[in-house]
Amino acid sequence: MSFMESTRAAGIDPVLAQSFRVSARCGCFMQAARSLNIKSTQLRKHLVQLEAQLQCTLFNHQDSGLALSRDGLALQAQLIALAHERDAPVIEQPLIRLAVAESILHDILGRDLVALLRRNASVRLDIITLDSELALQAVSADVVLWLAGPDSPLPGPSFAVSEPRRLARLEYLPHIAKRYSRVAARPDSLDDLADFLLVQWQHDRQVESFRPWNSVVDQRLAGVVHLHSYELMLEMIRCSACIGLLPRYMSQFDRGLIALPGLFEQPMQRQVWMAANTETQGEGDVQMIVELIHNTFNERREWFDS
The missing domain is CATH 1.10.10.10 (Winged helix-like DNA-binding domain superfamily/Winged helix DNA-binding domain)
Incomplete structure (x- = not known):
């Protein structure tokens, strides 16, 4: 019964x-x-x-x-x-696969996904983090959110997707924790960086638009930490007087961090792109995730326009 x-x-x-x-x-x-x-x-x-x-x-x-x-x-x-x-009868919910760049998930999208789950505990969501171009090429998902160069969504997903939509342009700058840097002592030239410990997220070593920063890191014979964890890199910058490369919006996400503009002449930029799997883009739950992502970026528009 x-x-x-x-x-x-x-x-x-x-x-x-x-x-x-x-x-x-x-x-x-x-x-x-x-x-x-x-x-x-x-x-x-x-x-x-x-x-x-x-x-x-x-x-x-x-x-x-x-x-x-x-x-x-x-x-x-x-x-x-x-x-x-x-x-008791259980209605199986469709599985939604969301693949998202690790930094975007941590900094921008994570809180709204938590709010979605609090509102709808029956949802079935598979969140896949993308920490490299290889991971992006290998993934299969219903919605993909990735970072690419400033002019093109390529390289993008390897499966058939809808027309990629550009959500935001991100500018990257070196950052340091405010509590470890008095205004008068902050570096204002590349030579000044020699007095600071640098921290590098390993994924960024493969990003072509980060070549100015990567060249400085690669020339270091000492005073540099390479990390495979994005969250640990942020913690190193917050708590260890390190300087690391982060999106300009980071000072909006964490008021304890401050950008160091003017160190590099060449801008370092990336674009946030989103696309849906052509086979599932019309499904209601997939459209719900797409709408949530659009709303999230629209609500934080000042992060990217500043």
Whole structure:
């Protein structure tokens, strides 16, 4: 007997019973509402209706969350006896594959993806980080967000995609933590960099437009740290008085970091591109991700125009 059938047999509205079952499991209205993909106010209304129908109190409110009352424990036992939770029907959600450049995921898109998951806990999302052109060429996804040169989306994904859309132009500059650099002591020429430890994200060594910076790093016989982790590179700059190459928007993302303009005559730029898989671009969940990415970049437009 399924969960829906068993609750009807017990004379309980299946929707109300499902709200009770998930609330009892989560012990938190907000978490239960996210799991059910409904608003917390609607969930509370369901529970009030169920308590009125059964003429009892099902939950005791505690500082740390919810606890089942004696009647709530009895109802939970009754429902478990009628139908085990594994028999409850589960609707399989389509898997959305999002491939995104590692730095863009960390700096720009991550917070909005977290907000999406908080609003819709039933979504199935496979997030693939791209840390090199080789990874971009090897990936297969429904939506791809990558970095390329200032004039062309190439090299791009190897599978068939929609017309790539340019989302933002990023300018890259050396950065240092404010707390480790007094204004008078900040470098204002390439020669001044000799007094500072440099940190290099290994992925950037393959970027043609970063040649001015990479040449300085490659000439170093000492005082340079090479890292394969983007987050660790940021931590080194924040906490170790290092100078590293970052997008100009980084001072918007982290107020403790400051750009060092004027050290290089040649600009170092990249473009953010997005495209969708031609086979799945019309699906609703894929369009939802595409719209989220567009909104994210539009909301942060001042990051890229400054």
